[in-house]
Amino acid sequence: MIQSTPKIRIRGLCKAFGPKIVLDGIDLDVMPGTSMVIIGGSGSGKSVLLRCILGLIPADAGTIEIDGVNVLTLPPRRREEVIETIGMLFQNGALFDSLSVWENVAFGLLAAGRRHGRRPSRAEARATAGRMLEQVGLDPSVGALSPAELSGGMQKRVGLARAIAGQPDILFFDEPTTGLDPIMGAVIDGLIVDCVRKLGSTAIAITHDMASAQRIGDQAAMLYKGKLIWQGPAASLLNSGNPMVDQFTHGRREGPISMELRR
Amino acid sequence: MNAVLDFIAALGRAALNLVRTAGALTLFGLTALSHLVRPPFYWRIFFGALIEIGFFSLPVVALTALFSGGVIALQSYTGFAQYHAQGAIAGIVVLAVTRELGPVMAGLMVAGRVGAAMAAEIGTMRVTDQIDALTTLSTNPMKYLVTPRLLAGTIALPCLVLVADMLGVMGGFIVSVVKLDFSAPAYIAATFAAVKTIDVTVGLAKAAVFGFLITLMGCYHGYTSRGGAQGVGSATTAAVVAASILLLASDYLLTDVFFSQ
Ligand SMILES: Nc1ncnc2c1ncn2[C@@H]1O[C@H](COP(=O)(O)OP(=O)(O)OP(=O)(O)O)[C@@H](O)[C@H]1O
Ligand SMILES: [Mg+2]
Numbered sequence: 001m002i003q004s005t006p007k008i009r010i011r012g013l014c015k016a017f018g019p020k021i022v023l024d025g026i027d028l029d030v031m032p033g034t035s036m037v038i039i040g041g042s043g044s045g046k047s048v049l050l051r052c053i054l055g056l057i058p059a060d061a062g063t064i065e066i067d068g069v070n071v072l073t074l075p076p077r078r079r080e081e082v083i084e085t086i087g088m089l090f091q092n093g094a095l096f097d098s099l100s101v102w103e104n105v106a107f108g109l110l111a112a113g114r115r116h117g118r119r120p121s122r123a124e125a126r127a128t129a130g131r132m133l134e135q136v137g138l139d140p141s142v143g144a145l146s147p148a149e150l151s152g153g154m155q156k157r158v159g160l161a162r163a164i165a166g167q168p169d170i171l172f173f174d175e176p177t178t179g180l181d182p183i184m185g186a187v188i189d190g191l192i193v194d195c196v197r198k199l200g201s202t203a204i205a206i207t208h209d210m211a212s213a214q215r216i217g218d219q220a221a222m223l224y225k226g227k228l229i230w231q232g233p234a235a236s237l238l239n240s241g242n243p244m245v246d247q248f249t250h251g252r253r254e255g256p257i258s259m260e261l262r263r
Numbered sequence: 264m265n266a267v268l269d270f271i272a273a274l275g276r277a278a279l280n281l282v283r284t285a286g287a288l289t290l291f292g293l294t295a296l297s298h299l300v301r302p303p304f305y306w307r308i309f310f311g312a313l314i315e316i317g318f319f320s321l322p323v324v325a326l327t328a329l330f331s332g333g334v335i336a337l338q339s340y341t342g343f344a345q346y347h348a349q350g351a352i353a354g355i356v357v358l359a360v361t362r363e364l365g366p367v368m369a370g371l372m373v374a375g376r377v378g379a380a381m382a383a384e385i386g387t388m389r390v391t392d393q394i395d396a397l398t399t400l401s402t403n404p405m406k407y408l409v410t411p412r413l414l415a416g417t418i419a420l421p422c423l424v425l426v427a428d429m430l431g432v433m434g435g436f437i438v439s440v441v442k443l444d445f446s447a448p449a450y451i452a453a454t455f456a457a458v459k460t461i462d463v464t465v466g467l468a469k470a471a472v473f474g475f476l477i478t479l480m481g482c483y484h485g486y487t488s489r490g491g492a493q494g495v496g497s498a499t500t501a502a503v504v505a506a507s508i509l510l511l512a513s514d515y516l517l518t519d520v521f522f523s524q
Pocket of ligand 2: 046047048091174
């Protein structure tokens, strides 16, 4: 019964910036406890799609249902409550540079606690932050540093720790492994899979890395020219039978996509 | 004919833009204020801003006030000496400082220091997605970033101006006694005879309005900035320019309301 309602259900989502149409009628279902990988060329609108779901960018048309409720028509206060159940790793990390690393990681815990009246003490929050940092392969002593003192890949992992710290129902990852070395990338992929399997979270991940896409994803979809041109099991990404997906996943210069670009 | 129409169209566009900005600004300010009565309130951010505005602006504000008071004393001396009315100098200094120079000078200094810094900080947070990240971490960015700063500005500037008033009067006193050979007790007596409580309180009320406007401009321009480092740069400039203009315009209005009977 629960399985029959998608956790996230998007219908006819459109978004344009001025004359530039970025999303042009997106239909997407993500079932509870599964993860969806979205691939697509740079600038195809993957990040915009996640931002629309989060309500950070107003959508032009369409519906976005989370647990069967259309969030686009909810009053702001109710909508905030829905957004609160979503953890997001931003493409550039988006760490708060006025706070230390551990305060970044614990930010959501402290904020949610403040809202719901059972706020953890700072010492507790710091301990939790330390555990989260260990999970993403960072030494807890990193917690005392400021984000500006970290390398790009470390910032990304702190962003990841911050996103999963509150154990949210829904997780969005915008290129979680970009900028990481292959081993750390595999560790992070494993961590994402753990979040989905163990916590039962639902995830949408954007990635350009096909190996990672197959490790993380149950389902996959490809975004091209504002539409999802292909959806299927992530395992079949490399032999999808769709010429555009094939060209993309194998990184070939010749194919339907480059033809379009040259025209 | 077409040139005329183009001109009118351009004029109309400018007017519409002005109205739109004014509307957006009002909405922004009201939203921020509405968070004052809806918990939580972020005391950490509030005290941080209070220290930044109230404490770290003290040196600049103190120096400008001291020199302005001194300059007023010198200038009015050259004017009044012709009419043998030097005795009025103490009164001129204390009224000019408490009614106008204290609030306006402190306001302009704080606009340059704090308004710019706020626009730059919040603007950087905007263009690096930190404001979006706040939303996803159960935190309303207006409540977290804007409301505490507005309140801190509104409270801190009157405190600064109180200091500026005292130092401005002291500047006039030093110049009059050391350079113009006035008797110190007579100068002090003349000062207290000239000043009324209302002069000081209205000056402080002005300061509260200026403090609100300065932080509002800093937060608004930062919050709405787009387009990377360049966008943050122009937001910073816009915040200082808009704050300075609004400050002087509201100074005129407030003076008209309180002192023009
Ligand atoms: N705030 C905005 N204003 C105007 N245009 C925007 C805005 N945000 C995104 N765009 C445009 O939308 C398109 C899609 O952007 P998006 O960030 O979603 O790309 P992406 O698929 O995430 O690419 P990448 O893989 O490089 O991150 C881009 O062409 C971009 O120019
Ligand atoms: Mg992107």
